[in-house]
Amino acid sequence: MSLYKLAPLSLAVAVAASLAACGKTEGPADAAVKFDLSQVDAPGIAFSVADLDPSVAACVDLNGHVNGKWLAANPVPGDRTSWGSFEVLGERSLAIQHAIVEQVAAAQPAAGSIEAKIADIWRTGMDQAAIDAAGLAPLQPTLDAIAGLNDGAAVAEWLRGQYAVGQGPLFSFFANADFKDSENVIAYAGQGGLGLPEKGYYFDADKAPIREAYVAYIAQLLELSGVESAEAATQAQAVLDFETRLAKASLSRIELRNPALRYNPVSAAEANAITPNFDWNAFFDTLQVPAADKFSLAQPGFFAELDRMLADTPVEAWQAYLRFHAIDDAAPYLAAQFEQANFGFYSQTLRGQKEMLPRWKRVLGSVNSGMGEALGQLYVQAAFPAESKAQMQHLVDNLSAALKVRLENLDWMGDETKQRALEKWASFTPKIGYPDKWREWDGLQTGGDSYLANMQAARAFNYRYVLDKIGKPVDRTEWGMSPQTVNAYYNATKNEIVFPAAILQPPFFDPEADPALNYGGIGAVIGHEMMHGYDDSGSQFDAKGNLDSWWTADDRQLFDQRADQLVAQFDGYEAIPGKNVKGRLTLGENIGDLGGLTVAYDALQMALKENPESAGLRVDGLSQDQRFFANWATVWRRNFTDGELRVRLETDSHAPANFRAVGAPSNMPAFAAAFECKAGDPMVRGEGERIVIW
Template identity: 70%
Template sequence: MKFSKLVPLGLTAAIAVSLASCGKTDTAPAATADATPAFDQSQIKTALISLNTADLDTAIAACTDLNGFVNSKWLKANPVPNDQTTWGSFEILRERSLEVQHALVQQAAASQAKAGTVEAKIGDIWKTGSDEAKIDAAGITPLQPQLDKIAALTDTAAITQYLRDSQAVGQGVLFSLFANADYKDSANVIAYVGQGGLGLPEKGYYFDDSQAKIRDAYVAYIAQVLTLSGVDAEQAKTQAKAVMEFETRLAKASMSRIEMRDPAKRYNPVSAADADKLTPNFSWTALFDTLKVPAAQKFSMAQPGFFGEVDKMLADVPAATWQAYLRFHTIDDASPYLSSAFEKANFDFYSTTLRGQKEMQPRWKRVLESVNGAIGEGLGQMYVDAVFPADSKVQMQHLVENLSVALKARLEKLEWMSEDTRKKALEKWASFTPKIGYPDKWRDWSGLETNGDSYLGNMQAARTFNYRFMLNKIGKPVDKTEWGMTPQTVNAYYNATKNEIVFPAAILQAPFFDAKADPALNYGGIGAVIGHEMMHGYDDSGSQFAANGNFDNWWTDSDRAAFTQRTDQLVAQFDGYESLPGVNVKGKLTLGENIGDLGGLTVAYDALQMALKEDPKANVAVDGHTQDQRFFMNWATVWRRNFNEGELRVRLNTDPHAPANFRANGAPSNMPAYAQAFECKAGDAMVRADDKRVVIW
């Protein structure tokens, strides 16, 4: 029952931001009708990260390794803390955001807010989640009614009914079902269903020889969870093996992360009647009736082969195995909200065994994550009211405009693009919608019922409420005012069907954005992020969506071939990066983000040159480095990051972003402007040979 984290189409590495210069303003929407006390900035204890010449490692030449030159000293002095799996600019800035949120939820919990208000709901989740003694005393009891339902499943009809009923309250284990814009009619929302059901990070974990130890540990974890829930130890071991065999069948029928990057493989419109023919043991018509959503005429069933296999499993897998599978995943998903024995077992496998995290994070952070998952935008209202300055939004709008001008100039001059395709590319450019800071319309939380009794109960109520909110969009026009991230999220994203670029409030701080910084730092920081998100509209996936957000080919065949030839070079570049001994980056998996980095940094550099021409007085050296040098140096500062080996291994298999050190070096090594800025010569590691240099946008 863990709340799944949104995976944005754009920059998904955690991008946290400082709040040092923020203050309460009249222009930010108030969280509630009640006056909110001004936030005490002294509660932010984590220090900022910014470009500092004292951090530079002059023993490493910028022409050899930009990341090493800018970051190596800092990285050596700042290993990953025991309660983290990565540590760098993103994580430190996220810590600052969490410190603000922590103070706000404590304030809400202590406010004696009127029942039904956002503060009261946040306070209920916070207080019940913080009462560890009460949670431990309850043990498995809060989940027992669900486990009893699973224990009563004896045949296919009962199992399919259970799957429908659990899906209706947002507890779908076997597959995902969600609302999204219709790829072919992006103004309207349809239902999408997709593969799921796996406990390991990606299908390769079930087959690759290199993951054998992880598989063994996973089977042991399944047995441990079942034993903790009351299953006899020997039976639990037998059931755990059966669950692993069950998931392995699902994995064989699943698509890989690389395959799923193709929008065509995520969209397969069918009617419920046609889908019923594919899965005679599972009625989609009955499912949509249970969900009470108008999806019978058209929904997207991506990965029909996966659902065909699920249908076979409904017929030939014994009911006892289905019970074990559903029992395990029900407990596993609820573990963060159950007693410490379940929570620790969950942490030991997913965080320690898989990712190398040595210590559990303090309880306040774990509960705060639950608050964000349950009522994140409600907390976001409080966050914006407390710490987001109006002038940040104004200055950000100016930067977006400058990047937009620079991007247009690039599109107009592309030598390899025909006029027919260029016209469509410029139409898409003209239709970009930027969103900055926070939503213009806040979400209504009335209807979410919380209490002071049960942590799990509150989280289940929030999950059902949020899932129903999402289901209610099906069959209706897309609400373009909605955001896919909360204001306090340390991230940014691009949405292809809305053709929008979105920058939550929490990213608008150093090292990305600083109103007092010289132009190079802002353009090498948030400017490159803006450019990155814009370029997602033209990456290998986003470029398949037109200006109106529809999945529609607007390219000539020759232009698409020229584009692919260039992106194949970028695939080869990142395939060549060895991240761990014998383990290289997957260039196809990371292609979209690498296109975003290369195009975004290139456009941001162009915009910097425009800004310096407008204000020649700003084109001065700072701390002995030119504006061009500081631009690239701040880009590297953004990607300052250490990884645990376990975390890095998981990301190399699952993350569409390359490791941070390769992002720091990858794009600049393709840019003549970088070589010129640092007076690098042909043959230097940061100067790619002409036949290897990647030029796309």
Template identity: 55%
Template sequence: MNYRLLKPLALAVGIACAGLAMAKVELTRGIDTKQFDTKVKICDDLFGYVNANWLKANAIPGDRSTWGSFEQLDEASIAATHDIAQANAGNLAKLDSKSIEYKIGAFYQSGMDEAAVNKAGVTPIGDWLKRIDGLHTPEEIVTLLHDSHSQGMGLLFNFGGEADFKNSSMVIAYAFQGGLGLPERAYYLEDGKDGSYKKIRDAYVAYVAQVLELTGVDKAAAAKQAQAVLAFEKRLATASLAPVELRTPENQYNFISLETAQKQNPHFGWNKFFASQNLSDSKGFSLSQPKFFAEVDSMLEKVPVADWQAYLRFHMIDGAAPYLNDALAQAHYGFHGKTLRGQQENKPRWKRVMETIDDTMSMALGQLYVAKNFPPEAKQRAQELVDNLRFATKARLEKLDWMSAETKKKALEKWAAFTPKIGYPDEWRKWDGLSIKPDSYFGNVAATAKFNHDWDMSKINKPVDRKEWGMPPQMVNASYNPLQNEITFPAAILQPPFFDPKADDALNYGGIGAVIGHEILHGYDDEGSKFDAKGNLSDWWTKEDREKFEARTDKLVKQFDDYVAIDGLHVKGKLTLGENIADLGGLNVSYDAFKLAQARNNQNPKEKIDGLTPDQRLFINFAQVWRRAFRDAELKRRLNIDPHAPAQFRAIATPSNMPAFAEAFECKSGDRMVRDGDKQVKIW
């Protein structure tokens, strides 16, 4: 089951995790010079100099696969939102059952009733499993697939609403490849370095057999079905695009009529599918990866029903496992958490329940969270920083010496059309009609899946709601949406080490300033630059300017390709290019804005705090923001699928291309943090 649509296009800094104040976690405030590892030369390794001692003293917790600034804020958010959910759960008798307070509290109570969840076993998905067992024909398989999507538990592929790439004022439907149990296609088609992919495949087959046995399939049949699942998914993988290919907007959008889709995939039946989603009035949609759906259609005709049953049975169980009995939840963690990500222990039950609520009712939880945790003055100060960063971005665009006046005019039009969203929405989503019960955990998961799916479907073929937020306020993240040409900064990221209203400007411009700049510059990265001021996929560049741009970005690809992350595995420069362009431009425009602020406020650019100049503090806090360690398995997984480079390289890559960094720390040509001459990358 897939409880959340994989959005066709997502450009974001960092990771999508929750966070904010009121925490029992000690957040990083300011700069503690005692933490510096003076055995490391700052001109060779800014990340190591600033963060090595902290990382040595702060081991990755057992229920985590990474640990650093983002995760600290995540723990803070979990503590804050847990307090809210727990308090409401203890006060249900006094709450209106239609209120979001009741729904959050009842959801939490149902998840924490471990005895009831264990007693239910696999009964909550029993009807689905019986239906899968009773499949006999391809037509019955198709009907089950249609129905799974209508319930918000979509099997095999991803489906949902998003703005039209060619008419960004309207929402259309997108069908997007999916259906794989492993991170991406290479895990099925290659053995990997030192056989790493093969080892994971073998572990996956064992896991598939394990969960099938836990739901009553005998050992021999489970082993046979597990092999069938792997073979089935290998066919899907062969027809799927790789993560780096999916970064190309043209590979995410393929608008066709329903009539054409019906002809291309006659066995799947798109007309009936759309009717089952209450979208019978649709004239067309984006069949985003036609090769994948052609393979699905062929498999409906040629793959034995028994193999379809094995695949559907496993994925129904796997999707539901975190919300079922302890045996299935632990098995799910064993593969998805431990094998794939290196977690040493499962999260405690209360954290898993909070994660579920945050996944399914994020905006409701966020509404309660903001009321308790986010001061209005933080939003005002953040708005000032956004305005300063936008001004600095405009100045940098105007001074570009490699871009023609024709393209520059379009770039500035796009700059003028940016919309910032800060803190939290002006209007909150309604949850009327959603019934949450205090004694049915999986029932609540299923109810919210259906509710959210219907809400998503209701927006398709209608104008885009520009007030809607794609991120809840308790998420420690920031984003740029090219389809709306907007940048979003949830409340949760507006705190140390990213942002502190009481801190000196250097810290804020090295922290949240760089993040703001990063998101603005996403509008001009290798993907965002293909969308115009209105958010439409449009070629607004001259041919010569695009060639000049790509010559510069190719140098950035090479820089990251050269970084070795672990066991001889390199960062993928093309996969991470968009984020790396945004990092490079973001810190540069933030530095420009910082210099303007110093001049405007008559600040002494050499005045030291704790023995550090303002410029030094800016770059040091930038490195603190990217303070992060990974478990080996998680780092290897991310190298394959994450469009963000590992944090240690994000901390050093951009400063190494900035003469201002070398000047701040008196670095010389030949130092590893100094890229000069032809090696220096300059884009925006």
């Protein structure tokens, strides 16, 4: 559960690729290349009273008061679909990463080193002429194999081979802690296979233009691969029909918020009874992972339908589906016409992005997806001051103390449940900046000939690493984000909160700032991630990270009643005319915001009591409480394209940023007191409306 959803073209590391393997290097080790960042010039986005809009009262709209002027002056750039605090900080991270990879490539690093492998991906990705000259040739063996499939059994065999190298298109298959035994890793299989963002895109009447554009895009890619125009159109419709059938058997994003619907432990024999045309023993053998005495086959209805399709869907439809997805998946690493077609649908049509990111940013995204933690090791060595980690630990300790007091004094929770909640509090594990142990990259083979080949090699290597966890104890030193990612997250099965190095800058964190800004920024983020342990989903996991109800029935009912109030609050926010936020979809993040900001405020008051000089401190005419809430709003400074916002309303578990800026403060009497708001002001929820959960 992350702090916010990364934009589609942002340069974060895929979780499967960034899970950190245990290596032998402790801390931010010296790299083979000494980096010079003196030319990195990227502006920040710290809170400033100059940004405040006096024409919009804080009691009317905190977001408009703090962010209105900045948002009006900073529309979404043409190569983006959103623009705000996270993106501005992301730009600085990118600038540092760019300097690093350029200097690595220029240094001619030793063969086999992580620097050499990063340089291979970088050089082949930046060689547009060679990529264009190669055309579709790097993918042709895959397409030829698909053309040779002749029945459902051949398709099933093909799929097994593709999953073995991390190229499986139809469902997710990954390693994770067992929800009922969090000390050990099992395999998880889950629904997938859709090219559109969510199952509703296949059925909703207002999504018909998107479906039409999707069919046109499928046909375009097939034509580019050599399929004749009329046949490409026929195959494109077959792909849409194929995916529509999968979508009908899939659960919605809201349903998938329930961990119980993501966990269904079975043996291979039990799974085979659900999918007689897809042999899970053969699948596990091909992937070279332990025999499946127990793995999670979540969403069994989806797999039953997939199995029927192996039996009753013409092989030509299977070939069209597999051919399209093979090309679509490889398009960002192929010749310009393929990359541009991919951008044209997913970014322009679907999300409203006007132009591609510069090539260097796109290739840097590939370095991150293929070797994110390796680049992160260089990033930390070059750019992360050790003192930031120590100061963050102090803030985490203060937030933890404030949360404990709040848990102990809850008036709606009984003693039995409260004791279990405190047990969970005591087991939180914070991770700050970067992993204590870095992943090793021995065995990854890269070269200077093919961009796609390098990306396929990295994917296969990373996926092999993931598969090798199955049947082993959980390694709690691993990270699920790279240090250069501007984000944070909570992991329920480890009960850990994680803060990568790149987020530790203003407006989130500034070692020179007054207390209010740090508590309203990174303090609220720390609180947010802690509160995920107590949101509608995380609260179903106990102190050891097991899916286990630790609530009395009465207390759970009281929690659900309060959560339902928060659902209603966000259901009432209209993001686009006729389109409201989905309060149930965004519930976990909204609980995180409300509880996190509340606990951060408590921690600020504790810190101010310890330092009376700061308690009365006013900076630029604002009190500490006012600056606390103002910086909270600054964090959520963000513009969206219309297309991006529409996609997020359907798929994102985070509410749009403007509603996050106002949602939690409107429930806090401390906000009203700070700005001398009156009953009836839009930012003041009345006694019967005000929501308190944690």
